[in-house]
Amino acid sequence: MDATRKAIVAVALADYQALQNKYVLHLHDLEEEFQEEYTRRRRAVVTAVLQSRPQVILKSGTEWEVLLDMDDHTFARHFRIRRSRFEQLLRLLQERGLNSKHSHGLPTLPVPKKALMFLWYMANQNSYREISDKFNISQSAAHTAILQVLTIMSGIGPHFVSWPRGCDKWMSSAAFQRTSGLDRVIGAIDGCHIRIQRPPIRGGDYINRKSYYSVLLQGIVNDEGCFIDIFVGPPGRVHDARMLRGSTFYANWQEKMEDYRLLGDSSYIGQAFPFIITPKRDNGALTDADHQQNFYISRGRVIVEQAFGRMKCKWRRLRDLQNTRMDIVVMIIMAACFLHNFALETVDGCDEHPTGCPRHEDGNE
Template identity: 50%
Template sequence: MDPLVKFCCAMVAIVHYLMEMALCITLLNDTVRRMELSRALITEKKRRRPQSLVKSGIGCHLFLAMDDDTFQSHMRLTRRQFNFLNDSFGRMGMAEVPKNGGGQPRVPLEMKTAMFLWYMANQNSFREIRDKFNVSRSTAHEIIVSALDNVCQLAASFITWPDENEKLRSSRAFQRSCSRERIIGAIDGCHIKIQRPRRHGIDYMNQKGYYSILIQGICDDKGKFIDIFVGPPGRVHDALLLRISPFFSERAEKMAGYFFLGDTAYIAKNFRHFILTPKRDTGVLTQEDLHNNTQISRGRVIIENAFGRMKCRFRRTRDLQNTSLLTCVKIVLAACTLHNMCMEERYTEHQEGCPRHDDENE
C-alpha cells in the first residue's frame, strides 16, 4: 500500500479517537455537574426542612395527674406544699404571661414549678430537662435560675431561729435522747462537691481530695435547720467556719444559756460556753467519759442525718458540676429551704438508692 494512503488512514483513526475522547470528557463533565446540582438541591432541602426535636419525656399534666405517693416521690413535696410553692412563684412574678403575637406559647406556672423541683431532685442536665418538659434548653435554664432566686427569698421564712417555747421543747427532746440538759440543737459542717473554680481553685480542695464548698448547719431535735451558713471553700476547718459565720457574732444573744451538741472539731475553749463536745479518746478515758461521749454522739447524729436527708431528697446537692459558685450557694440554700418545707408534713423517704452512705457529711 502506498505510504501516503497509510498515513492518511492513520490520521483518520487518530481523529476518530480524539473525537471519542472529547465526547467522553463532555459526558463526564455533564455527569459531574448533575451530581453537584443534586447535592446542592439535597443540601438546600435539608436546610429548609423544619427541625423536629425528639422529646423523650412525659408531659407536665401527667406529673400532676399522678397519685399522691408517686407525685411526692418525684416532686419531693406533697401536693399542698407544691401548691404553696406554686402560688409563691406566682406572687413573685413567675406566673404565665398571656401570649402576644408570634413565638412559642408561654410555659404554664405549674410546669415551671415542676421543672424546678425535678431539677433539684435529680442530677439531670438541661438537655435532659428540655426533653422531659418539652422546652428549649435556654427556657429551662431561665426558669431554673428564676426559681432559685425566688426560693432563696423564701429561705428567711422557713429557716428561722426558735423562740423560747421551741427551745424548751427541743431541750426536753434532747434530754430524752441523750440525757443532756439545755440542749437545743446540733451543729456540724458538710461538704458539697463542686467543679474546681477558675480563681483560687486550690482553696476549694478539701482534706478528702475533691473540690467543695462548705455548709454549716444547725438543726433542732427533729432535724429541721434553724441556721445555715453556705459558701466558704472546702479547705476551711469547721472551727474556722463557725468563727466567720454570722451566727458567731450573735451567739450570746441567741443561745442565752443553751447549748449545741458538736463533734471534736468544736473542742476549742471559746466554744465551750455554748457547744458540748465529746472528749478526745487518747486511750486514758474513764468509763464515765466513754459513756458521756456515747450520749453526746447519740444526740449529735441528728445533724448528720439532716444533711443525709437533704442530699437524698434533693440530689442536685450531691455533685454540682459546671455551675458557678454563686449558683452553687443558691442551690444549697434552696435545698435547705425545701428540706424544712418537707419537715412540716410526713415525708416518705425515697427508696431507690437512698439514703447513700456518703450523704451524711461527704
C-alpha cells in the same frame, strides 16, 4: 509506496493522534465540570429541602397536666412534697414574681409546670435533656424556667430557715434534754461536703481531704432535724472551725445563743467556741464520766448528720452537682435546705437504703 507518500501518511497519523488526545482531554474536562455542577446543584437542593421543612422534636413524655392528677402518695413519692405543700409553694413563688411569661419568643409556660420542673430537677439527677423530654419542652426552656425558680428561692430564705426565739428555744432545749441528757442545748452543728466538678478558677482549693472536689455547707439543726441556720459556699479544703468563724452566724452568735449551747463534733475541739459542747479526745485516760459525756454528745448531735443524709436522699441533685458556675451551685444547695425544712413532714422510706440515712458514699462528714 514512495518516500514522499510515506511522509505524508506519517504526518496525517500524527495529526490524527494529536486531535484524538485533545478530544480525550476535552471529554475529561467536561466530565469534571459536570461532576462539579452536579455536586453544587445537589447541595443546593438538599439545603433548600432542609430549610423549607419545619423541625420536628419528638418528646416521649406525657402531657404535664397528668402529673397534677396523681394521688397524694404518688405525687409525694415523685416530687418529694405533699400536694398541699406544693400548693403553698406555688402561691409563694407567684407572690415573689414567678409567672407564665417566657423570653426569646418561646411559648409561655404555666407556673405550675415551672414549679413541677423545679421539684423534679431537685429530686433527681436527670440532665436538662431528660427533663425537657419528660415535660415536652426544649432544653433551653427547661434551663431558663428552673433557673428562674432557683433565683426566687434563694431570695426567700427566711420563709424556710429562721433562728428560733423564746418558746421555740425552750422546747428544743427540753427535747435535747430528753434525748441526750444535756441541759440548755438547742441544736447541733456540723459541716457537709457537696460534690462538684473542679471549678475553672482556683480549683485546687475545692479538693477535700477525701480527694474529690466539694463545696461546704454548714448546718445548724434543732431537735426535729430542721435547719435553723445555714452557711453555704466555702471550698472543700476549709476546716469546719474556720468555716464557722467566717459564717454569718458567728458574727452575732452571742445575741442568737444567749445562754444556750450547741452540740458539735471533734472538729470544734480547742477552737475557743464557748457555745459548742464537744466530746473529749480519747487519749486513753478518759474516765467513765468522760465516756458517758461523749456518749450523750454523740447521741444528741447525730441528728445533724441524719438531716444531711435525709436531705441528700430526698433532694438527690445534691449528690453530685455538675455545674461549674459557683453562683448556681450555691443556689441549688440553699434551695435543697429550704425544701428540706418545707417538706420535713413528708416522711417516706428511702428506696435505696431502708435501714436509714445517711449513705456512707454521700460524704456527710
